Amino acid sequence: MINDIQPLSDRKEEILLAARKRFSEKGYASASMRDLAKDLDIKAASLYSNFESKDDILWEIARRCARDFFVGIEPIFSDTSLSPETKLTHMLEAHIEVVLANQDASTIFFDEWKHLKEPRNEQYGNLQKQYAKRFQEVIRQGTEKGVFRAVEGRFVTTSLLSAINWIARWYRPTGRLTIEQIKEELLNLLMNGLRGERSKNN
Amino acid sequence: MINDIQPLSDRKEEILLAARKRFSEKGYASASMRDLAKDLDIKAASLYSNFESKDDILWEIARRCARDFFVGIEPIFSDTSLSPETKLTHMLEAHIEVVLANQDASTIFFDEWKHLKEPRNEQYGNLQKQYAKRFQEVIRQGTEKGVFRAVEGRFVTTSLLSAINWIARWYRPTGRLTIEQIKEELLNLLMNGLRGERSKNN
DNA sequence: GTCTATAGGAAGATAGAC
DNA sequence: GTCTATCTTCCTATAGAC
Secondary structure, X not given: XXXXXXXXXXXXXXXXXXXXXXXXXXXXXXXXXXXXHHHOOOOHHHHHHHOOOHHHHHHHHHHHHHHHHHHHHHHHHHOOOOOHHHHHHHHXXXXXXXXXXXXXXXXXXXXXHHHOOOOHHHXXXXXXXXXXXXXXXXXXXXXXXXXXXXXXXXXHXXXXXHHHHOHHHXXXXXXXXXXXXXHHHHHHHHHHHHHOOOOOOO | OOOOOXXXXXXXXXXXXXXXXXXXXXXXXXXXXXXXXXXXXXXXXXXXXXXXXXXXXXXXXXXXXXXXXXXXXXHHHHOOOOOHHHHHXXXXXHHHHHHHHOHHHHHHHHOHHHHOOOOHHHXXXXXXXXXXXXXXXXXXXXXXXXXXXXXXXXXXXXXXXHHHHOHHHHOOOOOOOOHHHHHHHHHHHHHHHHHOOOOOOO
């Protein structure tokens, strides 16, 4: 599914790029094929020489997004020489980097994929779970080793990633925070969250 | 805007309830007036005896959601007897409770409001900023007092709320975690994140 | 691979009877 | 306040010429 992604013709890739932007900005349902065609200075009908349907376009975009995220963490996740703490830090860092470098794609990966029709929708949902599981596994190892608090793994994994994912909605490269600052603030927040004492908070 | 919300007729409130569910589940753009009418066992045209437009329905829903969130934190935020730490804990707790008790509404508050037409869209965006500022202010006080690390206030506020907001997407009351567990896990994670040491994470 | 033309349907919304 | 009927516009998608 992300292993059988074929390189497409230049034209097709151009269309995917424009569609990614449109779908991300207006939302898949609100972005029409006519909108998309206009961005590319062609007529809507011409899009159908390149892709069979709107769903096919979303699918190709979604697959590529997923691949980017997996490629980001895979070498770190597979590196058996790293401690859970270091590994998780680097994986989160990689995740942040992919989000920041591919904001439009991230919006598809987090939100717009829900518009995929079955059976693609279900397939994609499973892929997302797989991705989160990678983080959950490292957190589990860290807890076992005693460097992280005892946490509800699946829940906390989701929470960590959620805090990061929201960035895709508001980050603008022209803003006051640099990528490095964002990475530092987030990693401090999240890693301290895992390390701290269990307290009653009352 | 949230202070001039009028109680509507029973029928109108029924429509808002059904619409909140529909908009939340399928997304505003993908949920048609005909869909909504079918849920209520009436014809689409009848909806227009109650509301002037689809945008008006979204607006009434969105305003009510915003009010619920503000009502949740306002008494805590205004309580001058609380330390920043206690105040933030209780405000986050209130936020979590509102999210869990009003999942459909939360989805509107976090996502679907973007489909509001101008000038409502801008107005609503400002309201959201106001809400986040309440949290940011308390974090600033905590940092000043030395109980929280020095953090980039606006950014960290967004991150904390983001971690919580994602819950609205997946939480099901029938799941394995109780509301109390969710609150405890999240508060531990977030409050520890603010308290911990600044570290290099490398 | 792009065009014009158009099919076929679904969208938001309105008119007017009851 | 709900209905039937309908307007207008927009949608995804196809047919066939160039």
